[in-house]
Amino acid sequence: VTERATRWHGSSGDVPFRVRDDTGALMVDPAGAIVEVTRTQVLHNPPLAAGLHADGSHVTVTERYIPVGFPVYVMGELKRPDVARSAPRAALGGAPAGAATAAPDDSNHLVLGRPVTGGLFLVSEKSERELIRGLRLRLDLALILGTFALAVGAWQLSLFLKGIDR
Numbered sequence: 001v002t003e004r005a006t007r008w009h010g011s012s013g014d015v016p017f018r019v020r021d022d023t024g025a026l027m028v029d030p031a032g033a034i035v036e037v038t039r040t041q042v043l044h045n046p047p048l049a050a051g052l053h054a055d056g057s058h059v060t061v062t063e064r065y066i067p068v069g070f071p072v073y074v075m076g077e078l079k080r081p082d083v084a085r086s087a088p089r090a091a092l093g094g095a096p097a098g099a100a101t102a103a104p105d106d107s108n109h110l111v112l113g114r115p116v117t118g119g120l121f122l123v124s125e126k127s128e129r130e131l132i133r134g135l136r137l138r139l140d141l142a143l144i145l146g147t148f149a150l151a152v153g154a155w156q157l158s159l160f161l162k163g164i165d166r
Helices: 046-051 128-165
Strands: 018-023 024-028 035-036 040-044 060-064 069-081 090-101 110-114 122-124
Touching: 046 060
Parallel strands: 024 110, 035 122
Antiparallel strands: 018 024, 018 090, 040 060, 069 090, 069 110, 069 122
16 A cells, blocks of 8 residues: 655635724735744644545645734734725834734725735734844844954955965
């Protein structure tokens, strides 16, 4: 008996959700976002996958998700729903530490989504402070490595120039 494994990667789609904090609520259309999520759920032979496999085979589905009510940070562009995929209306730095909630039909409210101009669109379960700390560590490391590479390059150049003088 030969077992053959087939891997398939896909997405169940971008599900809009609402972020709520002390200042109010805002719909988020996550299409095109960089999503930083660490929570996963593994399902073995889920009922919806019944049509995807033949008898005797096994299907494993791994989902990444942000639980309802969990703090989330969103950075994107604020738009009206009727122009959500066209011209930008206003830039928004980020929606700090709001809680993700289920998304009702909010057709008359503003939507936070992917910037039309191609700017950063981020959905993360990390806080703004944690994101900045992580970027700061990467920047510091890049500066240290860049300085080291520059010093090695200058040293190599000095050795090369000394060799030419002889």
